[in-house]
Amino acid sequence: MGDSSPPDAETALAGIDDANVRELRLETAELGTWDTSLLVFLVQAVKRARARSLPVHDDRLPDGVRRLLQLAFAVPPKEGSQRTHTRLPFFASVGTIALSVPKSIRSCLEFIGEVTLSTGRLLAGRADIRGRDVFGAMQECGVQALPIVALTSMLFGLILAFVGAVQLTQFGAQIYVAGLVGIGMLRVMGAIMVGVVMAGRMGASYAALIGTMQVNEEVDALSTFGLSPIDFLVLPRVLALTVMVPLLTLYADFMGVLGGFLVGVFMLGLHPLEYWNATIQMVPFKHVVIGLVYSTVFGMIIALSGCYQGMHCGRSAAAVGTATTAAVVNAIVGIIVATAIITIICNILNI
Amino acid sequence: MSTPSPSPCIEVSDLTIAYGSFVLMHDVAFTINRGDVFIIMGGSGCGKSTLLRVLMGLKSPAAGKVRYGDVDFWGGAEEQRQATMRRAGVLFQGGALWSSMTLAENVGLPLQQYTRLSPEEIREQASLKLALAGLAGFEEYYPSEISGGMRKRAGLARALALDPEILFLDEPSAGLDPVSARLLDDLILELRDTLDKTFVVVTHDLASLFAIGNNSVFLDAATRTMGARGNPTELLHNPDTNPTVLRFLTRGGSDEGKEGGV
Numbered sequence: 001m002g003d004s005s006p007p008d009a010e011t012a013l014a015g016i017d018d019a020n021v022r023e024l025r026l027e028t029a030e031l032g033t034w035d036t037s038l039l040v041f042l043v044q045a046v047k048r049a050r051a052r053s054l055p056v057h058d059d060r061l062p063d064g065v066r067r068l069l070q071l072a073f074a075v076p077p078k079e080g081s082q083r084t085h086t087r088l089p090f091f092a093s094v095g096t097i098a099l100s101v102p103k104s105i106r107s108c109l110e111f112i113g114e115v116t117l118s119t120g121r122l123l124a125g126r127a128d129i130r131g132r133d134v135f136g137a138m139q140e141c142g143v144q145a146l147p148i149v150a151l152t153s154m155l156f157g158l159i160l161a162f163v164g165a166v167q168l169t170q171f172g173a174q175i176y177v178a179g180l181v182g183i184g185m186l187r188v189m190g191a192i193m194v195g196v197v198m199a200g201r202m203g204a205s206y207a208a209l210i211g212t213m214q215v216n217e218e219v220d221a222l223s224t225f226g227l228s229p230i231d232f233l234v235l236p237r238v239l240a241l242t243v244m245v246p247l248l249t250l251y252a253d254f255m256g257v258l259g260g261f262l263v264g265v266f267m268l269g270l271h272p273l274e275y276w277n278a279t280i281q282m283v284p285f286k287h288v289v290i291g292l293v294y295s296t297v298f299g300m301i302i303a304l305s306g307c308y309q310g311m312h313c314g315r316s317a318a319a320v321g322t323a324t325t326a327a328v329v330n331a332i333v334g335i336i337v338a339t340a341i342i343t344i345i346c347n348i349l350n351i
Numbered sequence: 352m353s354t355p356s357p358s359p360c361i362e363v364s365d366l367t368i369a370y371g372s373f374v375l376m377h378d379v380a381f382t383i384n385r386g387d388v389f390i391i392m393g394g395s396g397c398g399k400s401t402l403l404r405v406l407m408g409l410k411s412p413a414a415g416k417v418r419y420g421d422v423d424f425w426g427g428a429e430e431q432r433q434a435t436m437r438r439a440g441v442l443f444q445g446g447a448l449w450s451s452m453t454l455a456e457n458v459g460l461p462l463q464q465y466t467r468l469s470p471e472e473i474r475e476q477a478s479l480k481l482a483l484a485g486l487a488g489f490e491e492y493y494p495s496e497i498s499g500g501m502r503k504r505a506g507l508a509r510a511l512a513l514d515p516e517i518l519f520l521d522e523p524s525a526g527l528d529p530v531s532a533r534l535l536d537d538l539i540l541e542l543r544d545t546l547d548k549t550f551v552v553v554t555h556d557l558a559s560l561f562a563i564g565n566n567s568v569f570l571d572a573a574t575r576t577m578g579a580r581g582n583p584t585e586l587l588h589n590p591d592t593n594p595t596v597l598r599f600l601t602r603g604g605s606d607e608g609k610e611g612g613v
Contacts (some may be wrong), residue, residue, distance in 0.1 A: 128464055193533035217447035218549045223512075224407055224441040 009041050016048040024049040027060035038065065045070050113307045115238060118230045128231040138241035140200045145248060148201070153185070153193045153252035157259025160184050165268055174268040178275050179282030181260030187287040188294060190253040192339060194245055196297035199331035203306040206237055207327035210310025210318040219311070229311065232316030238303040246292045253291060286351060290342075297338050305331040359420075360385045360517065361406065362548050366415035368401055375401055376575050379415070381568045385516075388543055388550040388563045390583060393570035394599065399553045400444070400521055404568065406551065407441055407519055408432045437465065439517040440510030444525065447504035448494035454505050457488035461512045476512070484508040486536065489568060500531045506540070516543075517549045524556045536562050557602065561587075569596045 007015070016024060026042060042058075042065070049056050057068050086095065164180040210233055213219050222229045257279060264275040277337040309327040313319050359382050366379040375398040383389045391399045406417060408424065417424040419435050448457050458477035462468055478490055484504040494502055504521060510518055523539070524532035538558050542548050548551065555558050559573040560567065564583045571578035571593075577595040579586055586592045587600045598604070 130463075213450070216445060216450070217443040218449050220404075221441065221443060221447040221449070221509075222407055223409060224436055224439070224519075225464070226437045227464060229459075 003206055013044055023055045024027045039068055041068055044156055048230040060275050063131060076194050091250045107182030114230050117209035118235050128227045133236040134239055137236050138244055141240050142244040148197055149248050149252050150255050152197055154255040155258040156193055157181055157185055157256030158263055161260040167336035175278050177264050182257055182279045182283035183287055185256030186253045186291050190256055191294035191298055194248045194252045195335040198245055199302050199328055203302045203327040203331040204324045207323045208320055210307060211313030211323045214313045215315050234307040237307055241303040242296060242298040247293040249291055249295035294342055298335050301334040302331045305334060358385045362418040367413045368405055369413040380574050381580050385549055385564045390555045390560045390564035390567035390568055392555055392560055394572050395570035397570040399570060403519055403521055403553050408436050440515035442506045442510045442520045444521045446506035448502060448505055450494050453491050453493055458509045458512050474578045480508040480511050500527050520552045522553055525561045532559060541565050569607055571595055
């Protein structure tokens with residue numbers, strides 16, 4: 001390389017493109033330890049020289065470097081294997097996404113249809129379902145969720161009472177806090193609280209569990225034994241949530257009313273019996289029933305959303321993560337949309 | 352090695368497999384006879400496992416026929432496919448044991464679904480199948496508690512649960528040390544000879560495929576079709592064999608010789 005310090009890599013590479021250069025000679029002097037960054041430089045240099053069809057002489061490179069360099073060019077890049085990342089124009093990409101919507105709706109409806117058929121098989125007593133799985137799923141989503149449901153719904157009852165009290169105290173109508181909390185919790189909020197908690201707990205868990213089974217080919221293993229994955233994996237979980245979410249909602253209703261009761265008695269200075277009587281008078285039983293309708297629907301939505309994402313999960317760890325997120329988001333969106341629909345129906349029916 | 356009067360067990364004709372518009376392989380045809388250890392071989396990414404999924408009823412072919420005896424596998428209804436698959440057992444690449452169940456439950460589940468055996472009889476059966484695979488005493492272990500090689504063996508025990516006529520093995524020796532791989536090969540031959548099973552094995556383990564295979568098909572990733580079919584040892588010694596296949600069978604040796612001593 002001569003006495004002067006060698007040029008930096010950029011300059012040296014650019015020099016190859018000089019029209020006066022007739023050949024590329026590679027040699028090293030005072031080369032100490034080297035690693036693949038030297039190789040990266042050499043490969044770039046050789047590629048540039050080849051692009052101009054210059055002869056390349058590498059016989060004076062150290063033996064190891066030369067062998068690795070040859071190895072780097074040994075297998076020609078496979079034709080057509082290079083991915084070109086073409087960016088679609090804005091409207092084209094919006095269109096592509098829009099066109100994929102009917103497809104995903106269709107696959108979603110197909111899944112619901114399969115679960116319905118599977119439920120039919122269950123009623124006919126022909127489903128590949130094990131009682132143990134159903135009870136296991138019920139225990140997991142029911143008993144083990146009691147503490148968190150208690151905490152959230154009691155606090156929610158408390159909040160509801162606080163917010164209501166601020167307004168109602170101005171009119172000296174503190175006692176109506178009992179009705180506000182009672183109707184609010186029993187009719188809809190108890191179900192929504194349980195729904196959101198269960199979407200986070202079970203929706204995510206089902207998607208991750210079934211998704212991982214998909215990655216490990218466990219779902220395929222079921223199919224090869226002629227066992228229906230829908231019957232075996234999805235049905236027990238849909239059953240469990242459809243039964244347990246309403247039960248949890250009753251529990252949440254009670255906890256919410258208890259939260260309102262605490263505010264009424266300790267902050268607004270109402271007598272415990274007074275609050276209790278007001279609740280019973282102002283809250284007709286139909287609200288409990290309506291709350292149960294909401295929660296049954298929520299239970300199905302959460303289970304279907306979690307299981308759907310799990311069953312349609314890709315075969316990688318990243319896909320399981322995506323499926324889990326999608327399961328929770330879809331379940332919560334589904335709960336809100338279902339709430340709106342049922343509320344409108346109740347309004348029309350005047351109940 | 353070959354059975355005196357070969358009777359076809361699986362017949363594949365004009366098979367084309369595609370993902371969407373991407374054709375993975377075309378014009379694949381071969382016959383697997385009863386008692387064969389049939390090898391599906393080829394380089395990485397040539398579609399061996401996908402071909403196996405088609406044979407197992409997990410992926411539908413774009414064109415062509417798969418016949419199990421008299422049954423048109425993909426032409427019929429799903430119920431028929433499920434019934435056919437009940438005659439087959441599958442060992443997946445990673446074992447694919449159901450992770451929430453013990454080994455005994457893994458082996459016992461198919462029995463529980465398809466037989467009228469009592470729970471005790473199912474336990475006995477499961478223990479026997481596990482013992483055949485060299486896992487006596489591991490009944491109460493969960494898949495996560497045992498080694499990869501043991502998971503493969505347990506997968507084989509589960510594949511044997513319903514006493515299938517045909518066993519599909521997806522890369523049985525991948526990830527096993529040479530000794531365990533050899534033991535698994537011996538087990539396959541043993542089962543073939545004693546219980547008269549037919550094996551369809553996806554592998555690119557040369558030592559293993561020469562040791563157990565008596566028939567094979569080679570899938571070529573470059574031409575996207577069959578490179579050769581027949582007994583792997585005969586293919587190795589036949590000078591007319593397609594050069595790509597020879598390169599594969601001799602670990603890339605440019606001229607035939609190293610392995611077979613030709």
